[in-house]
Amino acid sequence: MSMESERLTVLPPTPRRPGVTSADVARLAGVSRSTVSHILNGQVTRFSEETVERVREAVAQLAYVPSAAGRSLVLGRSDLVVLAVPNTTLTNVQDIIEAIAADLDDVGYSAVVHFDRGGGPAGNLSRLRHLVETLRPAGLVDLGSLSPADLDALEEQGCPVLSPRPRNVHGVDEGNFAIARAQAEHLIERGFPELAYAYLDDRRDDPFGRMRATVVADVCAEAGLPEPARISVPLRAADAQTAVCDLLRTRGRPVGIACSNDEVAVAVTFAALALRAAVPGDVGVVGVGGGSVGQLVEPRLSTVTFDVRTSVSSIRQAIRQALGGSQEPAVNDFDDTFSVLQGATT
């Protein structure tokens, strides 16, 4: 804490820029500063058309931009939204961040990214609390790194959580639920008498993967299949072969493997082929993503198509609703938008 403060003050001596303020606008327009503030904040009907126009003119001429610091100080709330990003490689987080940032930008807010880092959940939560306390953001969007208890704590702190809370069993959100269920049901439908779930082996945590594995296990239980094995697959050919080999050694019958993403599915597929296993005879593989790479290789991957825009539509809708943008029709038909794209691996 003390060290951090020290660093902050040992700043480069930035020259003080003048900066045009609302007082300048008022002076040029020949009105009081309060009038400028009122007009700029939508109280247009209370003033004469001519005054409004003069103020608008002055704003444009001076290229006036209100100071976020001044606004935040008096409102007790900034025009920032904190984006809590989990430490995972599972989905294409870049696209998600980009879509959300664009939405926020449309309604006049900016996104501050906060990445989940190592150091245990306590450390991360305290960093986040510090951020919320100092920035007083207009809201928080969680992409999966926070527990319901964490979210409650943040909201208690005065920071509304804009992302929808997961409502399904085990705290799995609709998107991950639909993906995992589609994977499992497809494999069962294709006749595999036993399933497995393949995680990405990575230094990062994988909350989505855990959720999905749970859902796959549930589907197996419903269908009377044995508890699915869980394997961790590194994205290196030799190591992936080892992992797949370990799984197949103890199995006498075909196994359908649901993978946490398409890269893992590619790794599993080519590992199985290198091990002289028949695909999809001995080993079935289904990925998730469906974007590109799995459909380029031979054999073509079976995968659950997964449109990022769909998966974040509920978040985006919540943002617009809370922060006041145009209402877009919600896309809630997850079972339809997450559909199976059959390739040559099942």
Added chain:
Amino acid sequence: MSMESERLTVLPPTPRRPGVTSADVARLAGVSRSTVSHILNGQVTRFSEETVERVREAVAQLAYVPSAAGRSLVLGRSDLVVLAVPNTTLTNVQDIIEAIAADLDDVGYSAVVHFDRGGGPAGNLSRLRHLVETLRPAGLVDLGSLSPADLDALEEQGCPVLSPRPRNVHGVDEGNFAIARAQAEHLIERGFPELAYAYLDDRRDDPFGRMRATVVADVCAEAGLPEPARISVPLRAADAQTAVCDLLRTRGRPVGIACSNDEVAVAVTFAALALRAAVPGDVGVVGVGGGSVGQLVEPRLSTVTFDVRTSVSSIRQAIRQALGGSQEPAVNDFDDTFSVLQGATT
């Protein structure tokens, strides 16, 4: 402008949280508010050891966190850094953002992401200027979306640019220069009498790809090879085959294709194989990335290994230097860190 302001005021009626201020700390510690401020800002030696301790104690007890709005207002500068992200899919932007955000976090700053969107360079620059004007950030980090003129304009506006300016020919930064040169030289070394450059066909712009294609052309000119063709490769098997077929039809001799990333390289490789071309006999393929997927498929991809941490190390170092963190030794040996990983496609 007016609509934006209107939206901003139609906010949910957030209850005013009290919030512990430095005055509370001062009261509890039995000192003046100025004393608290001085101590929290590193003027420790000017006060008695006992006073410093009492203030520290009070800060901890009340969990006091200074208000960013108050700081920014009086300092004329916030503890935010704007991250300008180009509209590209070429590199793994997520990792870059994450690394930079972590560095900023270490020195007490937060990252505000600003994505390059459609609407022409003028629109993007004006959005960015607005952001800089209202947020008064401590700095700006450009990941490649801004021209030198844009950067100058922003700096003139009072926002220091933390990312290093490209210094090479054609405005190509060191990382992209080393990558493209390694690709071209490898293909020439492997005996291809003619080269080509394969872009990713995407709705997004691809500034890095253009830079690299230019470098490849330069290397060809140096070596006395003809001007390399440039093709745009969609990430769908059938379309990729069309693109590769068009390229090969007019060529009577082997062609070495440098690809803008590993996914494109996979697409080109499997497209060539589907067209009954010999790889690497008729067609050589080298990607860039070397992370995972190219090394999982059969045939294994030749690629230029590319460590994200290395590529952003110069940016990170610039951040630490400008914002005052611990100095890390720079990693400037690009020729070493961007090396060719030979697979079965060259």
Added chain:
DNA sequence: GGAGCCCGGTGACACGTGTCAACGGTCACG
């Protein structure tokens, strides 16, 4: 004709912080 109301507009305050100038006290020095 006076009370009340709507209209267009404004003065003053509060938000929380960093820092300049100044304070009283003690101590060394001439």
Added chain:
DNA sequence: CGTGACCGTTGACACGTGTCACCGGGCTCC
């Protein structure tokens, strides 16, 4: 003993904004 320096501490100001309460004037309505 007078004077200046230094130490530890503090009061006061400024930063730019949103908004409450208020004001004068013209109008309507009994």
